[in-house]
Amino acid sequence: MAGMPTKAIGAQRTSISVAASKRDTRLDVIRGLALITIFINHVPGQIFEYITTKNFGFSDAAEAFVLISGIAVGLAYGSGFKAGKRLEMAIKAAKRAFTLYLAHMITTFVTLALFICGAWLFHRPGLLVEINILAVLMNLKEGIPALLLLGHQIGYNNILPMYGALMLMVPLILLLNEKSALLALAVxxxxxxxxxxxxxxxxxxxxxGDWFLNPFSWQFLFTIGIVSMMHVKRGGTLPRHPLLFALALGYVVLSFIWVTAHLWDLGNYLAALGLPAVLTGFDKTFLSLPRLLHVLALAYLVINIPAVSQAFRRPADHPLTILGRHSLNIFVAGTILAMVGQVLLYITNRDQVIGPIFVLVGIAAQFAYAYHLEYRREQEKTPPLAGGAIPVPVRISRGVDAYGQGKRK
Structure with missing residues (x-):
């Protein structure tokens, strides 16, 4: 920008800011809420766990996170997946999958260290039998390779392997969608x-046993997110009809009553119909139909109820927007904090005061970390000015990758 007139610089900054202000922040906000919910659920045994979404419907934050991630992948990869650039986009998706693998390895081995140190320092060997750790410690020769090859996953450390596998499927999903959206959904x-x-x-x-979150099952929800976003980007609209709205609302209400009234025995009547469990059960590993329909119904209501949709549309500098924008980093930090919380609650016999305090401090720490990441991002992207003038941070409109990490357009 050396030699650029001051007025031109100002005009450029204005256009950049206007573009940023028009960015739909709902994905970041919902993703931020999902991150907080996942963190709370990963510190079981404290009161906040009982007010998260899993207690009011068939699905939970994991389903919301995967659907949002599919939408984000459609935004980040969809337009670039065309003749002459397919290999480039496939490599990009594979690199993202490897990044997720590295992040998973960090959380896995930090978790191992936390539980082993907790057992040793506080003389609580029972920690070593928690969350599938003992199987590794009893046979390190096979346990460590199993961790590295994703053949063994420690409890509460199983989302990233599934998501990494989904990222490897992205080129195939986009190729099928290029042929036909219906074909992609059907396959x-x-x-x-x-x-x-x-x-x-x-x-x-x-x-x-199997992976706790089966990628062959969860890819359907992921694909729905990708195909829906690609359809909208091509100028299409999602179906809106009073009957669909009534069905979605009715299903969400039914799910709420079912879960809150503990009507799980009614599932036996569904099973008696002789249909496969994936159609009538509530299994998370294989993403049973009731869970899948619930998250899709919620998404439909969020899109079609203006007040709800607008409530999620926050400014670019809103705390939840910033949290969701740096979701991979926050997820890793939140997972490590949750593992600290699990050790803390174990050695304090699940103290009902310490647990909630830790969760609140952990959430605050994640917001602080997100603001730190945002500050660094602003510093890195601020363009130098002519004459050595001090640059003023500006928000540049970016695309979004699978975890909300911005890429320059």
Whole structure:
């Protein structure tokens, strides 16, 4: 920008700020809320856990997070996936998957260190039998490779492997969507159904069983997010009809009553119909239909109720917007903090005062970290001015990658 007239610089900054102000921040805000909810749920045994979304419906923050991530992938990768650039976009998705793998390794081994140190320092060996840790410690020769190969996942450290696997599927999803949105949804739905019926999932290595979150099942929700966003980007609109609205609202209300009134025994009547469990159950591993329909119904209501939709549309500098914008970093920090919280609650016998205080402090720490990341981002992107003038931070409109990390357009 050296030699650029001052007025030109000012005009450029104005246009940049206007572009940023028009950015739809609902994805960041909802993702920020999902991050907070996941953190609270990952510190079980304290009172805030009982007021999170999982207690009021079939789905929880994990479903919301995956749907939002699919939408974000449609934004970040969809337009660039075209002839001559498909390989480039596939490599980009693979790099993101590897980044998620590295992040998972950080949270996994930090979790191991926290629980081992907690058991040693506070003389509480029971910590070593929590969250699938003992299987690794009893057989390090096989346990460590199993962790590295994702064949063993420590409890509460199982979202990122699933999401990394979904990122590897992105090129295929986008290729199918390029042919036809209905084709992409049909193929994805068939994979979801077959995985649920025949229990097809990546296997554990240290003991029998599957991944806690099966990517072959969760890819359907992810694909729905991608295809929906691509449809909108092409100028399409999501279907709006009073009947669909009534069905979505009725299903959300039914789910609320079912969960809050503990009507789980009614599931036996559904099972008696002889249909596959993936259609009638509430299993999270294979993303059973009731859970899938619940998160989609919620999303439909958020989009179609103006007051609700507007409530999620916050300014770019709103705390929740900033939190959601740096979601991968915040997720890693939140996971580590949650593991600290689990150790703390264990050694204090789940003290009902310490637990809530820790959760509040942990949430505050995540917001502080998000603001630190935002400050660094602003410093890195501020363009130098002619004559050595001190640059004024400005917000530049960016695209969004799978975890909300901005990329220059």
């Amino acid at each position: 994805s739905g068939m994979v979801w159904l077959l995985a649920g019926i025949y229990q097809i999932a990546p296997q554990n290595m240290l003991f029998e």
